[in-house]
Amino acid sequence: DAEITQSPRHKITETGRQVTLACHQTWNHNNMFWYRQDLGHGLRLIHYSYGVHDTNKGEVSDGYSVSRSNTEDLPLTLESAASSQTSVYFCASSEGPGTVTYEQYFGPGTRLTVT
């Protein structure tokens, strides 16, 4: 069965360190997304990609970057981790745009703590 996986599931890092969160999907979807989820907020979009070598900024992109070298993977990098980036991060993928009724499938999440 097709799936979307994230690793690691839990990560503790120190302020200032570079951290990369992995996302891998076997749906063969062109569209991939990274969100963060914090108490009191709905999921917020960090970055997204509509295909290989395509990346776009979401509403909370400062301090984050992504790259898309193949269809299956969209790693999220925190260039210099800050305590404000302590959160749960979700990767998602979909066959098409959200303006149409394509399902968006979510990974299990990565809980990141920055100390």
Added chain:
Amino acid sequence: KNQVEQSPQSLIILEGKNCTLQCNYTVSPFSNLRWYKQDTGRGPVSLTIMTFSENTKSNGRYTATLDADTKQSSLHITASQLSDSASYICVVSSNTDKLIFGTGTRLQVFP
């Protein structure tokens, strides 16, 4: 400002009872509305997706309604089960291709 508001924030019911969760949105222009279920420690899973022309949509014991005129949606859960304990998130898509997420309703079902 595009917003999605959900009520109540949390809800406790007994197993076997019905409940209804509410979602109000100010997203414009509207494309579609989704309800997701998120179990603790897991990613959201889609329950229903409705377009402007759909008033109601069911997925097993879950029934979503949409009133595009008043910009309101509801999710009705029939004959609740312990496994229904989760957060339920209302999500609205505009024609900018972005999903706008509500903060969710946390439902606890007790035996």
